[in-house]
Amino acid sequence: MSHSTITHINWVPTVASIEAEFDRYAPVAPAAYNTLKGIDFAKLPLIFKSSSNRAWKDAVLRELINASVHQHDAFADVTILKLMLPKAVKMSHSCRSMRFESHTDAIQTAIVAMWEATHTRSYENVNNVQGSLALNALHLVSYNDFSRKRSGTHDDQSIPTDDYGLLESAMNAQHCFELQESQDPLDELAEVLSWALHTNVLTEDEVTLLARYSLAEDEQASRKTLEDELGINRQALSRRVSRIRLRLTQAIKDEIKANGWG
DSSP: OOOOOOTTOOSOOOHHHHHHHHHHHGGGOOSOOGGGTTOOGGGHHHHHHHOOOHHHHHHHHHHHHHHHHHHOOHHHHHHHHHHHHHHHHHHHHHOGGGTTSOHHHHHHHHHHHHHHHHHHSOOTTOSSHHHHHHHHHHHHHHHHHHHHHHHSOOOOOOOOOSTTHHHHHHHHTTTSOOOOOOSOHHHHHHHHHHHHHHTTSSOHHHHHHHHHHHTOSSHHHHHHHHHHHHTOOHHHHHHHHHHHHHHHHHHHHHHHHHHOOO
16 A cells, blocks of 8 residues: 655545545636636646647746745645646556556555655756656656665655756666657657666667757757767767667667557
């Protein structure tokens, strides 16, 4: 049985309870969120899921996280969980670290991991908040699984918070394979890199290179730093990245042909 809990929430975190709490709060939620002005709160999950405006989605999550962490805003609490629920459910089905848990316990563990990832560090400087949250949750689930086996305890584990947090979370959560459905290219790339590392398609150095080349908020500055670190010019860096991408693309094609994808 899962022993996961969520601080300052007095109900058990399940799919049903999150949906019930959100439905209860949505009609009476205060219109105090700058990013949600003019939006029907009851329709927010559908609007959020279908939106391709990543900057807006990042802003929504940041505002809700700030309200939850600093004000213990009940609507923000449940709305964060509601918006991240599809990823939590997907994680509970595909994460190897939870393969021996019951269906109910796995979902609860995944939800709590999302919550802990949300409340452990600031996401103010993170590019792609939703993707970073999901991979940080994977990191927590994977780490906690190993720590239970080693010591039977749940020690705190630092979570990366900058743009490279997506990479670090993928590297630390490689025993917890997940491919999520997403329309966001950054989300998809981060998850593909996690898969590539987990399946040994790419080395850690190659994943690091691709992540720093493609996921940095300031791509030009990041690429110039890479050139300096590697002692190569822009053309040589581009060729190296292209070779890695070609190998990754072929591996994905082979995976789809053999097993399907996602």
